[in-house]
Amino acid sequence: MRPRGRISAGVCLLCAFALAAAGAVYGGEVYMKRLPVYRTYQCAICHKSAQPVSGQDLNAFGVDFRTNSFAWNNALASKDSDGDGYLNGLELGDVDGDGVPEIAVERSNPGDPLNTPNAIDQSTWGILKSLFED
Numbered sequence: 001m002r003p004r005g006r007i008s009a010g011v012c013l014l015c016a017f018a019l020a021a022a023g024a025v026y027g028g029e030v031y032m033k034r035l036p037v038y039r040t041y042q043c044a045i046c047h048k049s050a051q052p053v054s055g056q057d058l059n060a061f062g063v064d065f066r067t068n069s070f071a072w073n074n075a076l077a078s079k080d081s082d083g084d085g086y087l088n089g090l091e092l093g094d095v096d097g098d099g100v101p102e103i104a105v106e107r108s109n110p111g112d113p114l115n116t117p118n119a120i121d122q123s124t125w126g127i128l129k130s131l132f133e134d
Ligand SMILES: [Ca+2]
Pocket: 080, 081, 082, 083, 084, 085, 086, 087, 088, 091, 109, 110
């Protein structure tokens, strides 16, 4: 038979872990909503995993975002955090970093060097087509 105090301590510990995990997810959402767009990649914009278990597994963009006091602005938009040759602002669809995106979803992930904008978006394609129409 288990001592009653031991069960209560176990339940409290389990509740503490659950609350800590819920807080981590909630905190991440608060920061994610500061980005111009986040629909496609969500947590993976800042974390090495799409389902982070803590705030410690930040990718290069996540580290820069944290260093920038979790603010989206021209300074962060003008960086190429993941070193793939595309600025964060271009990847997240807000080149000047004013918080007003030019597109509804990310062009690519600013925290993943293997994920780059590889296709011409619809507005650019429309401009190109109009140049050749008479
Ligand atoms: Ca980049």
